[in-house]
Amino acid sequence: MPWRLASTDEDFEDRFATLLGAKREQAADVDAAVRAIIDSVRAEGDAALLALTRRFDQLELTPATMRVTEAEIEAAYEATSPDTLEALNLAHRRIAAHHRRQLPADDRYTDAIGVELGSRWTAVESVGLYVPGGSASYPSSVLMNAVPAKVAGVERIAMVVPAMRGALNPLVLAAAKIAGVSEIYRIGGAQAVAALAYGTQTIAPVAKIVGPGNAFVAAAKRQVFGHVGIDMIAGPSEVLVIADGDNDPDWIAADLLAQAEHDTAAQSILITDDLAFADRVETAVERQLSTLSRAETAAASWRDHGAIIVVEALSDAAPLSDRIAPEHLELAVADPEALFATLRNAGAVFLGRHTPEVIGDYVGGSNHVLPTARSARFSSGLSVLDFVKRTSVLKLSAGQLRELGPAAIELARVEGLDAHGRSVAIRLNL
Ligand SMILES: NC(=O)c1ccc[n+]([C@@H]2O[C@H](COP(=O)([O-])OP(=O)(O)OC[C@H]3O[C@@H](n4cnc5c(N)ncnc54)[C@H](O)[C@@H]3O)[C@@H](O)[C@H]2O)c1
Ligand SMILES: N[C@H](CO)Cc1c[nH]c[nH+]1
Numbered sequence: 001m002p003w004r005l006a007s008t009d010e011d012f013e014d015r016f017a018t019l020l021g022a023k024r025e026q027a028a029d030v031d032a033a034v035r036a037i038i039d040s041v042r043a044e045g046d047a048a049l050l051a052l053t054r055r056f057d058q059l060e061l062t063p064a065t066m067r068v069t070e071a072e073i074e075a076a077y078e079a080t081s082p083d084t085l086e087a088l089n090l091a092h093r094r095i096a097a098h099h100r101r102q103l104p105a106d107d108r109y110t111d112a113i114g115v116e117l118g119s120r121w122t123a124v125e126s127v128g129l130y131v132p133g134g135s136a137s138y139p140s141s142v143l144m145n146a147v148p149a150k151v152a153g154v155e156r157i158a159m160v161v162p163a164m165r166g167a168l169n170p171l172v173l174a175a176a177k178i179a180g181v182s183e184i185y186r187i188g189g190a191q192a193v194a195a196l197a198y199g200t201q202t203i204a205p206v207a208k209i210v211g212p213g214n215a216f217v218a219a220a221k222r223q224v225f226g227h228v229g230i231d232m233i234a235g236p237s238e239v240l241v242i243a244d245g246d247n248d249p250d251w252i253a254a255d256l257l258a259q260a261e262h263d264t265a266a267q268s269i270l271i272t273d274d275l276a277f278a279d280r281v282e283t284a285v286e287r288q289l290s291t292l293s294r295a296e297t298a299a300a301s302w303r304d305h306g307a308i309i310v311v312e313a314l315s316d317a318a319p320l321s322d323r324i325a326p327e328h329l330e331l332a333v334a335d336p337e338a339l340f341a342t343l344r345n346a347g348a349v350f351l352g353r354h355t356p357e358v359i360g361d362y363v364g365g366s367n368h369v370l371p372t373a374r375s376a377r378f379s380s381g382l383s384v385l386d387f388v389k390r391t392s393v394l395k396l397s398a399g400q401l402r403e404l405g406p407a408a409i410e411l412a413r414v415e416g417l418d419a420h421g422r423s424v425a426i427r428l429n430l
């Protein structure tokens with residue numbers, strides 16, 4: 001049974017706060033386990049990476065077999081059916097078109113006293129793409145990670161993807177070929193993140209690691225942050241659907257299950273102003289569950305983390321949604337734009353009854369690597385901006401230095417930084 005809450009309940013605030021604070025990962029202490037994994041990869045490089053891959057992925061590798069060969073990539077691409085290739089290519093085109101619009105422009109201008117100022121954008125030199133592969137495989141995530149990196153002009157793109165018991169979905173490799181990624185390692189989890197961050201004898205370190213993954217991957221990214229850059233925390237999937245009673249309960253149930261089937265730690269929430277509709281959706285979820293190939297995963301997610309919240313009016317849903325800050329937010333209501341205007345925190349919003357979140361997973365064009373675990377309060381989905389950085393530029397003439405210098409000297413004096421003051425004064429013969 002999912003959580004059932006009604007905003008009119010006396011204990012609503014307490015139960016809503018408990019729902020928000022509930023930990024969704026299973027392992028008792030993911031952070032401690034991940035710390036040990038990262039430490040061992042840092043200390044022992046390839047040897048640790050291979051041992052951890054044997055332990056967690058049941059895969060025996062050597063330094064020579066860790067990297068996927070060109071021939072394997074080629075063979076995977078050749079074996080892909082024309083229909084699948086067409087779908088991947090359509091997704092690729094739409095994702096590329098959308099992400100090209102995100103390229104920021106350099107800026108250079110001269111201010112009122114003639115000082116030249118500006119910003120110049122350059123691509124991050126090397127990035128690591130994490131493509132999940134534990135319990136499902138994600139060719140679509142290859143495109144979502146790689147396309148913005150390519151659009152930004154990243155020179156070296158290294159991709160990691162776990163191959164559980166040696167199985168690597170050929171479509172992941174086909175998608176990599178379409179996206180132009182050829183440095184691929186069949187490793188995953190926290191050990192892959194550590195290898196990308198610190199390097200091993202076989203894998204050169206990268207400057208930034210991006211991509212979604214399970215709780216271990218998310219914790220590893222948090223822990224290596226600072227040594228390398230990361231995009232954001234894109235952990236177990238989430239959806240919040242705000243729906244009025246005029247929806248088909250089966251449609252909404254399907255949307256809730258589309259996230260639940262990702263992971264037992266995924267979370268699907270419905271907020272509605274119609275109690276009878278809420279009951280119909282709950283029944284529809286139970287009915288559809290048994291038809292899914294990943295029924296066990298979806299059922300566990302729905303039972304442990306799913307929630308149905310009944311509010312008095314749809315406008316009451318907005319502040320609750322902002323507190324949840326969901327990865328995905330569907331607005332299946334008569335006037336989605338009006339409701340959207342009142343909302344602040346969500347990784348991605350899907351407007352109207354005909355925009356299921358799943359379109360955004362695959363072919364909408366926007367990115368499906370999105371902030372989870374309430375981090376949409378302060379971060380955004382993956383974009384071209386994650387693969388570039390900005391350098392500010394200043395250029396002064398002697399006259400402008402004379403004009404601005406004395407104030408800089410004064411500020412250096414009050415900060416007690418003599419060398420700072422001298423660096424300016426010496427040029428002004430002071
Ligand atoms: N937020 C997003 O943008 C987004 C996009 C796609 C997928 N996802 C999420 O990505 C996740 C994919 O998870 P997954 O598990 O299928 O693949 P994964 O690749 O993230 O994780 C698999 C790895 O986890 C490690 N692992 C598993 N159990 C472990 C343990 N007990 N101790 C240490 N390491 C362990 C293994 O090393 C394995 O290689 C799901 O939660 C899904 O919801 C999120
Ligand atoms: N819904 C996932 C993001 O949370 C992305 C995905 C990939 N494939 C299917 N779905």
Ligand SMILES: [Zn+2]
Nearest residue numbers: 258259262361
């Ligand atoms: Zn999905």
